[in-house]
């Protein structure tokens with residue numbers, strides 16, 4: 064498993080590169096024109112109404128737009144906003160949107176553009192309970208959550224654990240980005256989904272992610288990123304045992320064997336063993 068330091072470096076590299084390119088006015092940032100982690104096609108050609116840099120593949124963008132057009136939540140929550148690519152959709156298709164991001168530059172950058180948005184700056188594990196309590200006190204009901212913040216296994220598991228403490232008042236769909244990344248996937252698997260009686264379905268490969276043979280954007284060579292997991296919570300308790308499904312598990316397993324993550328995980332295990340022997 065990749066260490067949280069390594070995850071931070073990857074996140075930092077992904078974000079810093081985009082900031083630098085955005086400063087240079089590079090139009091391709093996040094739109095897959097010439098660079099970018101998800102440079103699979105030209106999203107702006109498909110969705111010209113959403114013009115902000117976006118760190119998702121076209122299929123993921125389409126899934127997010129489609130889900131929100133169908134659900135039209137009264138209240139939506141996003142964890143991990145960065146340049147506002149996904150926020151612009153949440154803001155357009157939800158009654159009210161809350162954004163949590165550890166980086167104070169996010170609210171400074173986006174609050175003027177989304178005056179109706181509520182921006183919360185800080186670590187998600189502290190901010191999620193506060194924001195859920197604020198939503199609970201308000202009149203609107205939470206119907207949608209996008210998780211795209213801390214990409215370490217521990218970070219993803221902590222975000223999900225904090226979310227599973229909610230008591231849904233209407234159906235709540237929780238969409239989790241980068242479910243194909245082995246660390247995020249480990250965090251999603253570690254989450255205690257079955258212990259929450261309001262969880263009715265969890266699919267790790269609602270949208271399947273991809274493999275980067277060569278370094279691309281902030282993705283290192285032979286790395287796995289992208290994909291959406293989706294969980295459905297409902298106000299009434301579940302009457303049957305929960306099965307967490309993963310439609311692309313076999314493909315994930317085969318690709319993982321050829322990925323750089325395998326080596327990172329091996330090194331991580333060795334280091335933990337050495338650290339344990341000194342305790």
Ligand SMILES: C[S@@+](CC[C@H](N)C(=O)[O-])C[C@H]1O[C@@H](n2cnc3c(N)ncnc32)[C@H](O)[C@@H]1O
Nearest residue numbers: 118143145148149164165166186187211212213
């Ligand atoms: C991949 S970017 C989000 C991209 C955005 N959802 C999009 O599709 O355009 C991840 C963001 O999560 C934020 N982040 C990372 N760790 C976090 C944490 N523990 N709590 C809150 N935000 C975090 C980073 O500052 C960064 O802005």
